[in-house]
Amino acid sequence: MQHSKIISGIDIGTSKVTTIIGQYFENENRFNVIAVSSIPASGFRKGQIINLEQATQTIIQSIESAERMAGFQINSASVSLSAPHIESINSKGVVAISNPNGEIEPVDIDRVIEAAKAVSMPTGKEIIHVIPRIYTVDGQEGVIDPVGMNGIRLEVEAHLILASNPALKNLKKCFENAGIRIDSLIYSGLATAKAALTETEKELGVALVDIGGSNTTITIFSENSPVFSSVLPVGANNVTNDLAIGLRFSIEDAEKIKLRLNKMLENKKFEDEVELTHFGILTEEKRKISLQTAINGIIKPRLEEIFSLVYQQIEDSGFSNIIPAGIVLTGGGAQTVIAKEVCSQIIPLPLRIASPPKIGGIVDDILNPAYTSSVGLLMYCLDDSKRKSSSSSNKKIKVSFNNLFDRIKSLMEPLLP
Numbered sequence: 001m002q003h004s005k006i007i008s009g010i011d012i013g014t015s016k017v018t019t020i021i022g023q024y025f026e027n028e029n030r031f032n033v034i035a036v037s038s039i040p041a042s043g044f045r046k047g048q049i050i051n052l053e054q055a056t057q058t059i060i061q062s063i064e065s066a067e068r069m070a071g072f073q074i075n076s077a078s079v080s081l082s083a084p085h086i087e088s089i090n091s092k093g094v095v096a097i098s099n100p101n102g103e104i105e106p107v108d109i110d111r112v113i114e115a116a117k118a119v120s121m122p123t124g125k126e127i128i129h130v131i132p133r134i135y136t137v138d139g140q141e142g143v144i145d146p147v148g149m150n151g152i153r154l155e156v157e158a159h160l161i162l163a164s165n166p167a168l169k170n171l172k173k174c175f176e177n178a179g180i181r182i183d184s185l186i187y188s189g190l191a192t193a194k195a196a197l198t199e200t201e202k203e204l205g206v207a208l209v210d211i212g213g214s215n216t217t218i219t220i221f222s223e224n225s226p227v228f229s230s231v232l233p234v235g236a237n238n239v240t241n242d243l244a245i246g247l248r249f250s251i252e253d254a255e256k257i258k259l260r261l262n263k264m265l266e267n268k269k270f271e272d273e274v275e276l277t278h279f280g281i282l283t284e285e286k287r288k289i290s291l292q293t294a295i296n297g298i299i300k301p302r303l304e305e306i307f308s309l310v311y312q313q314i315e316d317s318g319f320s321n322i323i324p325a326g327i328v329l330t331g332g333g334a335q336t337v338i339a340k341e342v343c344s345q346i347i348p349l350p351l352r353i354a355s356p357p358k359i360g361g362i363v364d365d366i367l368n369p370a371y372t373s374s375v376g377l378l379m380y381c382l383d384d385s386k387r388k389s390s391s392s393s394n395k396k397i398k399v400s401f402n403n404l405f406d407r408i409k410s411l412m413e414p415l416l417p
């Protein structure tokens, strides 16, 4: 019989709420995306809820549309979020090994992680992730898995990701009202990393920059773990707003113009002045748009500002010297015309643009940077579920071995002197 597991994720973005459903065939270790649905994020502003009823409806619509595609209903999902209230702290935990024979047990790991969580928390914040980075056993640094080792003192360096408690409560309320259980709440930078970064980049040190609608999510990795997580309240919608103001168009028309500029630049047939119909704007107006004005006069200064803020954050994080793999740019905003050029001018580090990997069942429509975080969410949940099932099967093996030893001991006891 084929065993399969359904994995569902809901990515709360500032411009869209995406529900993505996948199926994992355990026996074949094969994974398939079976449904994706994006709904404009109404009821949210900069990733936070501003209208409970509207936000709930957005979530319901996104889920129902994915359910129709999948052909079944879901009652729970993992939820990823990114908003400027997210921040991170690196902390240390230290404990004495509890086992009298000095062997480190899983319970010591739990204790040292608890100790790392004991930091003074900014008001109104709660911890959503504790990521153990490096363990130290009796001064020996760089231990990856201390369980089974012997020692007296266990230390951990952990990366803590914090989020606003009221903002999470509001999000949870929407899901409750939508009748969907939240399996886990995930900082979207961690999810995006699953789809965007290579193991080598994470090992060497890299800054993942996800330019969304109203937010830019920055996550720095070094030695395979996150070391800095932060969300800036700027994004590619600022570019649209500037175009709307600068060229005197509605936001909808400015968005149409922005989305077509890449093609216009590639297509050499366009001179500088382009008629509105080429941008899909239906109007009687005989106006033309100057590509120079739109790109170099309006978009470029805004991109320069966004990338300067990103660079400032990276410098302020204290990790700018340990990211030789440079910048990996993703999110819908990474597709903004001249984004790559401007990023390279402002940030003197290697740069690449990341799109989601072509995993099974994925449709071409979502093979672009705007969906890296959603596909990454699914990959994150899949890894998590594999990890949980392997740790529970390890426990089962350990329990059955222990039972076996106990039985042998009890059978031998009468024979022992």
Ligand SMILES: Nc1ncnc2c1ncn2[C@@H]1O[C@H](COP(=O)(O)OP(=O)(O)OP(=O)(O)O)[C@@H](O)[C@H]1O
Binding pocket: 012, 013, 014, 015, 016, 017, 047, 082, 210, 211, 212, 213, 214, 215, 216, 235, 236, 237, 240, 255, 258, 259, 331, 332, 333, 334, 335, 336, 337, 369, 370, 371, 373
């Ligand atoms: N092909 C494209 N060319 C240029 N810009 C694009 C393109 N596709 C999307 N964008 C822009 O990307 C932005 C949305 O990005 P994305 O879908 O990654 O945001 P989000 O995930 O909803 O938000 P966030 O990550 O901030 O929470 C919008 O400003 C949109 O105009």
Ligand SMILES: [Mg+2]
Binding pocket: 013, 014, 188, 210, 212, 331, 373
């Ligand atoms: Mg996003």
